[in-house]
Amino acid sequence: MNYTEENDEFVYTDSPESAEYDDSFMSECIPEEDGGTNAADDSVDTGQSEATSSEASEENAALLKRVEDLTSAYLTLAADFENYKKRNQKHIEEVKKFASEPLMLDMIEVADNFERALASAEKETADKESLMEGVKNTYRQFMTFLENNGLSKIPSNPGTEFDPHLHESVAQIPTAEYPDETILEVYKPGYILNTRVIRPATVTVSTEPED
Known part of the structure; x- marks a missing residue:
């Protein structure tokens, strides 16, 4: 250009x-x-x-x-957990089977005393006072054993006040000698295990007489 x-x-x-x-x-x-x-x-x-x-x-x-590694780890963990559950279940069964061993050892001592008292009673020359003392000692030992394991007797002596949480009334007797709702007689003692009433005391109680 x-x-x-x-x-x-x-x-x-x-x-x-x-x-x-x-x-x-x-x-x-x-x-x-x-x-x-x-x-x-x-x-x-x-x-x-x-x-x-x-x-x-x-x-x-x-x-x-990565997926293969995680899958393998999961399967291994699942197998280990199943084995753990089996071992734990077996351990629980063993514990249940022998959990009463200490209890039974104490009961054996009480049984020994009963056997000695019975053997003494079978003798013709048995001393009645000695036999009664042996039975009382065995009973005291047995009650001590129960108390050491959390069992205690419910107070329900005649003359004490009736408590519906602790006692079960099977009869009411009209009387002016005692106030209303007073225990007159104990048919069967009651027991408390730790803080729970496992058997209320069976009693008769007083009621006001009819005019």
Whole structure:
């Protein structure tokens, strides 16, 4: 292209040389659609896609390995837990089976005293007073054993006040000798295990006589 000065202004005029220059300039500045610099970009994109695909495959393989490891760990833990439950159940059964051993040892001592008292009673020359003393000692030993294991007798002597939480009335006897709701007689003693009434005392109580 050429510029000429006409009337103090530059005027553009085409020429063969300028056309050749323009074509070469355009070919260098504007990328070709087929071939040229676009082909190079496509090769870069293909390489990036292959790299991304390779990374995804490696990540999937790592995740699968992690899943396999966790599954194996879970199965091992589940098996260990089942074995623990079996061992624990067996231990509980053993404890239940022999939990009364200390109790039985104390009862054996009481049984020994009863056997000695019976053997003494079978003798023709048995001393009645000695026999009674032996039985009393055995009874005291037995009651001490019960108290040491948390069992105590409910107070329910005749003349004491009736308590519906501790006593069970089986009969009411009208009398003016005692106040109303007073224990007159004990048919069967009651017992408390630690803080729980396991058997109330069976008693008769007084009631006001009818006029």
